[in-house]
Amino acid sequence: MKKPVSAGLVAHNFMISMAAINYDTCPMENFDSLRIKKILHLPASSEINMILGCGIRDEQGAYGERFRVYFKK
Incomplete structure (x- = not known):
């Protein structure tokens, strides 16, 4: 019997x-x-645990204006 594998590991x-x-x-x-x-033509019953983006960074970067949405108490 196989042991379950952690998606995080x-x-x-x-x-x-x-x-x-x-x-x-x-x-x-x-x-x-x-x-x-x-998009991936997976059955509806399948489970997606995690998505990882992969690539080679652009040395110039892809930075734009940054902003925060503040939490109101």
């Missing part, structure tokens, strides 16, 4: 491996899982 190992070959990664949360399933 797998993602961590993947991100370290990508960094070793000079790729950057970014874990994403709060994604639209229904839309992702449709």
